[in-house]
Amino acid sequence: xxxxxxxxxxxxxxxxxxxxxxxxPYFAALGLAVAAGVGCGALVGHGGSLVGLMxxxxxxxxxxxxxxxxxxxxxxxxxxxxxxGSVKAYVLMYLLGVGVAVWWFxxxxxxxxxxxxxFKEFFVVRGDVSxxxxxxxxxxxxxxxxxxxxxxxxxxxxxxxxxxxxxxxRAV
Amino acid sequence: MSPYVITILLxxxxxxxxxxxxxxxxxxxxxxxEINTLAILPLMAQHHHPRAVEATTKYFLAQAAAAATILxxxxxNAWATGEWNIYCLTHPIATTLxxxxxxxxxxxxxxxxxxxxxxxxxxxxxxxIMATWQxxxxxxxIIQMAPTAHPQLLTTLGLLSVFIGGWGGLNQTQLRKIxxxxxxxxxxxxxxxxxxKPQLTILTLVIYIIMTSATFLTxxxxxxxxxxxxxxxxxxxxxxxxxxxxxxxxxGGLPPLTGFMPKWLILQELATQGLPLTATIMALSALLSLxxxxxxxxxxxxxxxxNTNNSLAPWRLQNTQNTTLLTIFMIATLLLLPLTPLAQALx
Numbered sequence: 001x002x003x004x005x006x007x008x009x010x011x012x013x014x015x016x017x018x019x020x021x022x023x024x025p026y027f028a029a030l031g032l033a034v035a036a037g038v039g040c041g042a043l044v045g046h047g048g049s050l051v052g053l054m055x056x057x058x059x060x061x062x063x064x065x066x067x068x069x070x071x072x073x074x075x076x077x078x079x080x081x082x083x084x085g086s087v088k089a090y091v092l093m094y095l096l097g098v099g100v101a102v103w104w105f106x107x108x109x110x111x112x113x114x115x116x117x118x119f120k121e122f123f124v125v126r127g128d129v130s131x132x133x134x135x136x137x138x139x140x141x142x143x144x145x146x147x148x149x150x151x152x153x154x155x156x157x158x159x160x161x162x163x164x165x166x167x168x169x170r171a172v
Numbered sequence: 173m174s175p176y177v178i179t180i181l182l183x184x185x186x187x188x189x190x191x192x193x194x195x196x197x198x199x200x201x202x203x204x205x206e207i208n209t210l211a212i213l214p215l216m217a218q219h220h221h222p223r224a225v226e227a228t229t230k231y232f233l234a235q236a237a238a239a240a241t242i243l244x245x246x247x248x249n250a251w252a253t254g255e256w257n258i259y260c261l262t263h264p265i266a267t268t269l270x271x272x273x274x275x276x277x278x279x280x281x282x283x284x285x286x287x288x289x290x291x292x293x294x295x296x297x298x299x300x301i302m303a304t305w306q307x308x309x310x311x312x313x314i315i316q317m318a319p320t321a322h323p324q325l326l327t328t329l330g331l332l333s334v335f336i337g338g339w340g341g342l343n344q345t346q347l348r349k350i351x352x353x354x355x356x357x358x359x360x361x362x363x364x365x366x367x368x369k370p371q372l373t374i375l376t377l378v379i380y381i382i383m384t385s386a387t388f389l390t391x392x393x394x395x396x397x398x399x400x401x402x403x404x405x406x407x408x409x410x411x412x413x414x415x416x417x418x419x420x421x422x423x424g425g426l427p428p429l430t431g432f433m434p435k436w437l438i439l440q441e442l443a444t445q446g447l448p449l450t451a452t453i454m455a456l457s458a459l460l461s462l463x464x465x466x467x468x469x470x471x472x473x474x475x476x477x478x479n480t481n482n483s484l485a486p487w488r489l490q491n492t493q494n495t496t497l498l499t500i501f502m503i504a505t506l507l508l509l510p511l512t513p514l515a516q517a518l519x
C-alpha cells in the first residue's frame with residue numbers, strides 16, 4: 001500500500017508538471033485529468049475515502065470533461081507536446097524544482113487526516129463516512145445555502161450567455 | 173433583464189452580504205462573498221457592450237482569485253490550529269494571506285489594479301453598487317480579523333492606498349476612474365485605523381458610502397461620465413451643481429462638511445496612539461486627493477466652458493429622474509459634521 005501511495009503521489013507531481021509546463025491545451029487537459037485522478041487516489045489512501053470519491057465523480061467526471069471538450073475546441077494545427085523545446089525546458093525546470101523541494105523537506109511525512117480511533121463506536125464506518133450523516137443532520141442549513149448558490153450560479157450563467165445576438169463573450 | 177431574474181440577483185446580493193455579516197465560520201463567510209460576486213456579474217454585464225463584458229470578466233477573475241486565497245488560507249489556519257472561527261485566525265501565514273486577499277477584494281493599493289478599469293466599464297448605478305454595497309462584506313471580515321493581522325502590513329496597505337489613490341486620480345479625465353481612485357484613497361484611511369479603533373473604520377465606511385452615493389447620484393442626474401460633460405452641468409441643474417461642488421469638497425475632507433469627521437477622528441486617534449509620523453503622512457496625502465476633487469469642482473462651478481451652448485436653460489424643464497435618494501445623501505454629505513459628538517459618544 002505504501003509503494004502504491006508513493007506511485008500515486010509521484011504521478012500527481014508528474015501530472016501537475018505536465019499542466020504547468022505550457023503544452024498545447026489538450027495535452028494540458030490530459031495532465032490535469034491524470035493529476036485529478038491520482039489526487040483522488042492519494043486522498044483515499046490518506047483516509048478521505050468519501051472526499052476522494054466525490055472529487056472523482058464531480059471534479060473529474062463533470063467539470064474536467066467539459067473543460068477538456070472546450071480545450072479540444074480550441075484545437076491548434078501544430079500542438080506543442082511535452083517534447084518540444086520550450087515545453088521540455090519548463091518540464092526539466094519544474095522537475096528540478098520538485099527535486100530540490102524533496103531534498104529540502106525530506107522526512108516528516110505520513111499523517112492521516114482523519115484519526116480512525118477517534119470514532120470508537122464507528123470503527124467500521126470510517127470517520128470520513130460518518131461525517132456524511134453529520135453533514136445532513138447538523139449541516140442541513142449549510143446544505144440548503146449551498147444548493148441555493150448552485151442554483152444562483154445556474155441563473156448567472158444563463159443570464160450571461162442567453163440569446164444568440166447578445167452573448168456575453170462576444171462583442172455585439 | 174427580466175424582473176424575475178433581477179429580483180433573484182438583487183436578493184442574492186443582499187443574502188451574500190448578510191451571510192458574511194452573520195457568519196463566525198470562515199467557510200460561511202467565504203460562501204457569502206462568493207454569492208455576492210456571482211450575483212453582481214449579470215448586473216455588471218447587462219448592457220452588452222464590450223467594455224462592460226471586459227469589466228465583468230476582470231472583476232470576476234480578481235474576486236475569484238481573492239476568494240480562493242481566502243478559502244486556502246482559512247483551510248491552512250484550520251489545519252494548523254483546528255479552528256474555523258473568524259476571531260481565531262492566529263496562524264501567521266494564514267493571517268497575512270487573508271489580509272492580502274481581502275485587500276484584493278476591496279481594492280487596496282498594491283492589489284488595486286482591477287478597480288479603475290472595472291469602474292470605468294460600468295454604468296453609474298452599477299458603479300454605485302460596486303463602490304458601496306460590495307465593500308460591506310469584505311469590511312465585515314477585515315474588522316473581525318484586524319486585531320490578529322500583522323500591524324505593519326495593515327499600515328503599509330493603508331499608506332500605499334492613500335498615496336496611490338491620490339496620485340492615480342491626478343491624471344484622469346473620466347469621472348468613474350476618478351471615483352475609483354477616490355474609493356482607493358478612502359479605503360486606505362479605513363484600513364490604517366482598523367487595528368487601533370475598528371469603530372472608526374465603520375464610521376469612515378458609512379460616511380464614505382454616504383458621500384460617494386451623493387457623488388454618483390449627482391453624476392447620474394447630470395448623465396456625466398467625463399469632466400467635459402460636467403462643465404455643462406450648470407445649465408442642467410444650477411442648484412445641484414453648486415451643492416455638488418460642496419459634495420466634492422466633503423469627499424476631500426474640508427472642515428465644515430461631513431467628510432472632515434472621519435479624517436479628524438482618525439488623525440486624532442493616530443496621534444493618541446503615538447504615531448505622529450503616520451498621521452502626518454496621511455494628512456499630507458489627503459492633499460493629493462483634494463487636488464483632483466478641486467479640479468472637478470473647478471470644471472463644474474468655477475468656470476464656464478468656452479463653447480457655444482445651444483440650450484442655455486434646460487433647468488426650466490421638469491426633471492423626470494427621481495431625486496429622493498440624492499436629496500438624502502447630499503444633505504447627509506454636507507451637514508453631518510455637527511453630529512461628531514454623537515458619533516464619538518457611540519464609538
